[in-house]
Amino acid sequence: MSSEKIVLILIFCLSMMSWGHCKDRKHFVLVHGACHGAWSWYKLKPLLESAGHKVTALDLAASGINMRKIDDVDTFAVYNQPLLRLLATTLPNQKVILVGHSLGGLSLAHATDEYPQKVERNVFVSAFLPDTEHRPSYVLEKYGERTPTSAWMDTKFEPSGNKTSMFFGPMFLTNKLYQRSPVQDLELAKSLVRPSSLFLEDLSRQKNFSKEGYGSVPRSYIVCTEDIAIPVDYQQWMIQNAAVNNVLSIKGADHMVMNSKPRQLFDALQNIAN
Template sequence: MEPIKKEGKHFVLVHGACHGGWSWFKLKPLLEAAGHKVTALDLAASGIDSRKIEQLHTLHDYSLPLMELMESLPQEEKVILVGHSLGGMNLGLAMEKYPQKIYVAVFLAAFMPYPNHISSYVLNQYFERTPAENWLDTQFLPYGSPEEPLTSMFFGPEFFAQKLYQLCSPEDLALALSLARTSSLFLGDLSKAKYFTDEGYGSVKRVYIVCTEDKAIPEEFQQWQIDNIGVTEARVIKSADHMAMLCEPEKLCATLLEIAHKYN
């Protein structure tokens, strides 16, 4: 008798700041080979998306490709959301609006929104705990208007090499440096908004994947989020820097497959 084939899940992979869907290029084929559908999208003004950072004023503007994808899903289809780094904030918006379309939200070395606080809360906590010199050659530059001042962010080569990609191959680093685009933390918008609630965002199961060698969002801050914001489950990938999908793609894939099997 033929074994019953289990139906694959749909993974939606959401990249971090200054990156794009390209950052999942090692993980995507691994998940697909295991029988799953994978969407590695570009957020607005990221990857090959044609918008420029100057056109984006809010986290919602930045998240539009993700929100449009969630809106387009058939009512009965559910996805597994995976957000990396700043991508955790984008996940929060999708979880708030479409909780019924999500099996589980996976935060990979990511910022995790704190419901019922001001929306910038977790980023504010990170800045309080991060000395200014840790940003190395990252550029924060003004854009917008005097009435609506905005700040862009672009990681420099030193920050890429020392804080994000220190365990990745030289080829991975070279790819990132050639494809990186200017982003923003949208702190002005987030400091005025309450995007996340217990009823929406908080109703979705959350799994946090800790990367122990992360020098951008250190393990201590990842653990602070887990302890204070709360998760359904926490996983750990040892020997992974901030870019686990590049330096430990097989370990990350195995972890995500276990999560997909568990959260039906």
């Protein structure tokens, strides 16, 4: 065989390997929960990137380093604007995998309802999981009914315009969210959390998420077995209520699974993506 043919075969093989790598590469968009920000994904983001994926961890309005204040964010749509803007500017042939934690599950549903053609899959990580049969606030309302006031510990709730703001206190962070996470992550959270809101007043007035939008995109749920904030039985109830079949479980994970079990969360997302 001539040297020219050998070179051509090598080029062809390399190009096929490269094409296969690009085909398997995903774009993960990580959406944080209430009072948190993009910073909460600092362990997971490099793990996904080291596997060749593109990763965007964003701050929703009045979160992380976003300059808005929660008093100036009157609706959930405004709160979710950074995610909507990201999907609006995503190229038509480049779908993303949305990963939402805690309240971030509502952000996923809202954004997917607006841009279903831009989303390959929604992944709910110990997150509030809405359906298409009830108003968007339904899973939050049911959660409120089963959660006694005392469970919120030192969380502060205050009137804020046409809504109620919420700010996690150090006792709540320690005992309800980060009880199995490294103490360094707890201290980081104490320094970086900001007032947020569940936007119950606004979400209770919005129309149901549509079957043609949010309901048309595949969904996965990652259960965290030691979550005290959103207990396993409530996670399972939401999964059944929304008829989600693709369910994974991470044993020993508290609510902040990205801190307590980052490698296991990475493995679960790899499993879902593949």
